[in-house]
Amino acid sequence: MTERLYYHDSALLEFDARIVATGNNDKSYYTVLDCTAFYPTSGGQLYDTGELGGIEIEEVIESDDGEIWHLSCEPTGEVGQILHGVVNHQRRMANCQKHTAQHILSQAFVRLFGFETVSVHLGEEYAAIELNELSVTNKQWRKAEDVSNNIVFENHRVVVKFLEGEELTDIPLRKKPNREGPLRIVNVGDFDYSACGGTHCRSTAEVGIIKIIGTEKMRGHTLVKFLVGVQALKDYNRHFEITACLSREMTCSADDLVEKVGKLIVDNKKFRGQVGQLQKELLPIRVQALVNTARQFGKHNVILAVIHDLDSKLTSSLAIQVATQINGVSFLLIDGRLIVAKAPECGLHAGKFVKQLGAECGLKGGGNEHLAQLGGADESFFEQYETVIERLVANE
Known part of the structure; x- marks a missing residue:
């Protein structure tokens, strides 16, 4: 062995x-x-x-x-x-930082709230502990983060010992092991004692910093994600650059960003509503402009167009009105979706047609007799779509 x-x-x-x-x-x-x-x-x-x-x-x-x-x-x-x-020193150090940080953070949650760690993930992008608690509040994880970083900054020694039998009697293990015989015990100062086979820092100072980046529900438990050491520093630098860039663009300090962006969001919703109302009022003009571009494929009147400045709901309404006006079928491409609408008297079935069209163009979608759509459409391929549409419609 x-x-x-x-x-x-x-x-x-x-x-x-x-x-x-x-x-x-x-x-x-x-x-x-x-x-x-x-x-x-x-x-x-x-x-x-x-x-x-x-x-x-x-x-x-x-x-x-x-x-x-x-x-x-x-x-x-x-x-x-x-x-x-x-x-590889860099990878080993990163793994040591994550593992030692995990021991510290797990113990902090136990001491503060009685939350136990039931699984651990020390991945490439982030580390995480799964706590046996359905909900962990922001206040709770911030408190655990503060306690953990205090342990880091106090520079406690991390000691590894092999113990067995009576030697383990007085050791306050965070989690009782499932096996007997000699155990490798990793103790972080007097803060945490755990049976563990992983690699660890020599002292808590080598961890650098522990930063919790979020929580999520999982299997009735809570997953707490965190970054450590150099990885946490890189994440801070990334967020600092983003904040600095936004501050320059918004001509305000970082402290005022939330308020200023919040106002922008409110104003944007207001203006979008006003623009939407104007677009509705102008829709009849758009309908007439498209009607003037109608062509005939076989026995069907057809309109094909790319739309850039309407939302999908208004575009669907536009497609229906245009198809009704020409007593035919319309094909409008917007934001990767090809919307197909047909007039009540038109013999073409929109839902069945998009299945044929999708099969030939590598697109997926569906719909009913009067209105259907395909997703994944690329504007740069519109001419190819048009060629296929002309052939399929002419054969209807």
């Missing part, structure tokens, strides 16, 4: 090891070593990457029999060969 060097030293990034087994599957080669500092995906934490004998290690997994497989696109060597391994 491979000796897991990261159990004893999460900061170990280089090591030498002997190959004890190799193999391959459909996608990659795998290497098994007598010892490794590479962490395999486990317990919600992502795998390490790096190099083994100069060959890039793209993923690390644990096999069904408990061996650690180092996956690569090419063989790393032969059984018995000694290789030098190098773990």
Whole structure:
């Protein structure tokens, strides 16, 4: 069985090891070593990457029999060969920050509100804990965030010990383990004690900062998403740039942005209502302008047009009125939707027609006898649509 060097030293990034087994599957080669500092995906934490004998290690997994497989696109060597391994420092540090932060945040929710963590996700884009609570308020998670960051800033040591039996009696574990025998205990100062096999920071100061970015309901529980360390800093910089840009455009300070944008939203709704009313009043003029462009495909009068300045509801009304005026069928394209309307006396069935048209043009949609539409239409292909429409309508 491979000796897991990261159990004893999460900061170990280089090591030498002997190959004890190799193999391959459909996608990659795998290497098994007598010892490794590479962490395999486990317990919600992502795998390490790096190099083994100069060959890039793209993923690390644990096999069904408990061996650690180092996956690569090419063989790393032969059984018995000694290789030098190098773990990617940036990825390892990010994983350590997330995992240590998770322990701190989980304990904060327990101490403050009695909310227990039932699952963990330490992903690429964000980290998250699933709490056994249906609802977590903004006030609650902000309090947990404050307590967690105080622990970070106090620079507590993170210590790893292997304990068993009576040695565990006086250890206030946050969650009782399901198995017996020696346990790897990670304690964050005197704040949190947890049985854990993951990699961690050497002190809470290395976490940097913990920033909760949102919550969502999941399976009757609450998922709390957070960012840590460098990832949190990058997110702050992104939001800072957005805020600074908006402040310049709105000619106001960041503190006044919410009020000013709120006023813009109110004004925009008012103006949109006024524009909508004007468009309704001008609709008869639009109808007549389109009627003047009518053509005949076979025995049917047809209008085809691209509309840019109406909403879909008004465009549907326009399509119906135009089709009625010419006693035929209209095809109006707006915002990726091709709206089809036909006059009551027109023999063409709009719903059935769009199925034929959609099948030939790679579009999907539906409707009833008088009004139907297709989604995913591209204005740049309008001439191609027109060619297909002319042929299909002429055959009706």
